[in-house]
Amino acid sequence: MWNKVLWLILVTGIIISWPLSLINKPVHFDKATIFYPVTEEETWNFEKKLALDTSKIKKFYYNKSTIVKDRYLKNFLVMMDLNNYFFAMHPREDVSGVAYRFKYPFEAILFLIIAIKITCKNKKYIKVWLIILAEILILSFLKQVDGWDFILFFPITYLLYLGAKDLLKYKYNWILNLGLVLLMAIEIGRMFL
């Protein structure tokens, strides 16, 4: 019974982390998209690259679409970044270019690994990954994804739940659960320091 209680605390902790972070550090929903005017810095970098090569190759790789494409890819990769969800973008929060926040306690990554294992083996879960991919593809059009990316909370939390559920079937899992609950409490508490 205690094991179940520990597990429930653990799952609750995972579920409340991201919403708590939104309450603790309120989000400013920016409606702008990546199609905002080109900045001076972007123009400078882009033109410098163009000036370096006189061959036709450059036009194929560096053309009018490059700046917008780079912005899109940057957003896409930020949302594909595991460290964005479990380590508040550390170790490269300095170049994130987007607001970053605490989303899940870092130890929850264990559940994601288990979930990947489960979902790779069973085709019915492919929908969850497709939902995540579709959301990321759409969100990448936004200039600032912080806040909007909360729609990813649902499928990702579901995957973590799947992983956590799988853990229940192992013997002595309560030891691990206890350790994870303690760690999680510290990680969530850190948010309010």
Add this chain to the structure above:
Amino acid sequence: MNKKQWMGLILILILGIFLRFWNLGETPKGFFCDEASLGYDAYSILFTGKDQFGKTLPILFRSFVDFKPPIYTFFLIPIYKILGMSVWSTRFLSAMAGIVTIWFGFWIVKNLSKNIRLALITALLLAISPWQIMVSRTSYETNLALAFLMIMIWSFYKFKENNKWLILTAIMAGLSFLTYHSERVITPLVLLILFIKNWKEIFNKKNTKVLIVSFLLGLVLILPTVKLMTTPGFMSRLNSLSIFSDGVKKPWGFNENLTGWKNIVFNNRLILQTREFGSLYVSYFSPRYLFGLGDPGPRSSYPDLAPFLFWQLPFLVGGWCWLFKKTDKKENDLKFLVILMILVSLIPASITRDPFSSIRALPLVWPLIILISIGIENFWKQFKFTPIILFGLIVWSLGRLYLPIFKFNDYFRGYAWEEGVEKITEKIKNQTLPIVVDNSRGEIYSQILFFTKADPKKYQEENFEVDEKNYYVDMNRNKIKQIDNISVRPIVWNEDIYKDQILVGDALSINQEQIDEHCLTVLFEIKDSEGKIIFRGIKTHSQDKRKFDIENKIGKLKNKCVVTEP
């Protein structure tokens, strides 16, 4: 293998050779002090049997603030004997190691999977890998260490055919261990786990003799280094970089304002270090780093080019899925090796603070490329038109590689490769006056030694730093170097301008104001690709300077000193 497959492999090797050797002496532009230092050590040993500090055949090479593993330097000696000392010949070894990695990468995958097409795709992706090309085009020991590691793995699996291959395994393990810091962790772990997994086949009576010989050979190779493990020289690198060492930097998340129970709970070192280790470890799997950010270091990445090409992302996802799925038993060996390499390769990189170190985590490139190749192979099985797509993607990739590697890197990162020092040595080589080269920022003396091909014997005699006994223990440095008539030291303005000599320094050390004020004439200016001055060479005029000082003292104030001397 049939003729077509051999042809494919040869074409891949030619492509790999082209991408690694083309313009190798000129690109990257410049020659970093670490490269110059290990080059000159090899040159010094070739002619005197001693390194630049006068130590006979060192086990670890004393460098600027740490000690370098010895193998790259020792392997350079025969190359210098044949090709002479140059930027090209120094980088040649690393570029060659890149080709060896492709070759053995192919054979390992082929032998373990029995799938030649998969092995060819792996070799092809290794040949065009931006990460692998980057380390191959510079004198990085990590690439040579990886090549030895690959030969070790290949020969290990060959022992099933002939147990004598274990001898080669031991030699390669020893060489890999001695070639780069990361492999001191990776190689023993990989070997140990491979031995444990295959212990039934290895530890039997018929292998006893070979096992003893292999063990002794390996031991003989690494023992001298192991003996130095507790010296400051050996530990210097670890102490300065490890997330577990105190003093360098507090762990990520450490809050200095906390006291009492909060300090105990939230600043718990074990939790913070585990968290930091986890974040660094996970970053090596994150698409954002693999396909976007890469290594932040200007010498360990290319501008606008990630370690992997973006089109490889979906195939990598496919490869990951293969890793987690239950597959055919005959794929188990390859799967095991990929998992082992992925898990072990990242340990040394993750205990150091730098985010995504492409140098320390280099052995990761190979298992990740295998995963991408498996993704492509599985796609190929389902879609017959895959070869056309793959061909198109490879052609696209070659164009994508061209600009960052051969253009942007030289233009935007020349400063990081310390471009311009070779030109300095050309400008000052026939000067008879004493020369002072400012070393306030950097270790320019190593490049001057390299490019002037200074007489090693004379240099050793004139530049004492440490006696042989304390070579690995005494970390004190002699910052002033004398290379013939060149003194490498910080410029002392209130003394140096009263001696007739040539001063050389970067744009920060010597500016226009100083030239006007101190009666200096510009001998040469070296500019970067953007036309900015990176180095200046100036001549002092001591008599004019003294005259100028006297005139100023007696009240004849002048803004600019007039030079009258020739």
